[in-house]
Amino acid sequence: MGRPPCCDKSNVKRGLWTPEEDAKILAHVANHGIGNWTAVPKKAGLNRCGKSCRLRWTNYLRPDLKHDNFTPQEEGIIINLHKAIGSRWSLIAKRLPGRTDNDVKNYWNTKLKKKLSIMGIDPVTHKPISQLLSDYGNISGNISINTTNHFSNKNFKNTLFFEPETWSVQDHSSVTTCNAVCDFMPHFFSTEIASSCSSSSSSAQISPSSPFSWTEFLVSDPIFSVDLHQQIQPKLDVMLTPTNSNLTENKIPSCDFIGAHNSSSHNGNQVNADSPSASSFVDDILRRIWDDLHIIDQKTGNLHIIDQKTGMPVAAAEKQENKQPENVQANQEEEERKVGDSSPGASPPPSDRQNQVLPEKKGRGCGISTIFGRCMGTPAS
DNA sequence: AAAGTGCTCAACCGCGATAAG
């Protein structure tokens, strides 16, 4: 049974939105709030499908949206969550305040997939392509794999997987900092969760018993310097070694994971993973990834991210970081200079459209601030 | 300078899930 169309498609405007249309949506939302989108076009004086209005609001006009570039840390979160749960963009986006599922999806399709491929990592399985080829060779016969040129791209060292930058995320209650992607790698793949996964498209990507060794893979490449190898080895060890984390205790907070930023909903109560409150397998995976990176202050309920170098909450870790000898800092700065323009965290060239502020962005539409100012009399924050 | 090519991302499409009557 097909569904009837939500509007008369032949009589509604399609395509890009004009600033005037945006202003009408914003004015309508300001006056009536969000809801009943099918009635919005009529009430707001728009010749648009209600669904289109909702999408415009959700993906572009919402005042809480961020319109700047993705940070390396956000990249790391996307990559790791994609590895864990696949293309569940809305779930991934909920971990990235100010980002929509459309943003995440587009960013993955246009940037991160390529970046992983350049690194020699299959963006579907998140395994090195050489390993996949090797596995294939083991199945289908003798295929000779040359592992020496995975990283012929000169930018390889700049890729986020091996650039343990520190970062900051501003959320509702606190500023949090932690190490980037290497530290994000959860241990949960070796836990009972991975082995107990039933069946889903994403579960196929989880390989708890994979014999793959990152170390061997990396060492096999001559471009991958000894120094860099030494730099990441501890992180690899952390990734590959079970810890005393929540995972091994089979405990998870009972909070709504989606609201983990909100300290009031993340109160540190713990329940068994088999509890009915664990709403889904995917949610459980997300909880465990998140929990492996954070602790909850039992007194304040605030969320802290643990610095895995020091094992301390980030605020304390930062103090130590600031105490490091000058020569260490100088080396890091030198390394950052080497990383140069192509680093994910580096400023894009002036011609990069992503570097443009919203009103000029691709010459489409009109800036949020402008529209808000026009509609509501106050500039957008 | 013009044409061709590639990239980005806003918008659309169709479907499943859920709510409402």
Add this chain to the structure above:
DNA sequence: GCTTATCGCGGTTGAGCACTT
């Protein structure tokens, strides 16, 4: 329990722009 309406999601498209030849 059925039908209809609405919402939300993931996949896809194509306009507009930048870059290359």
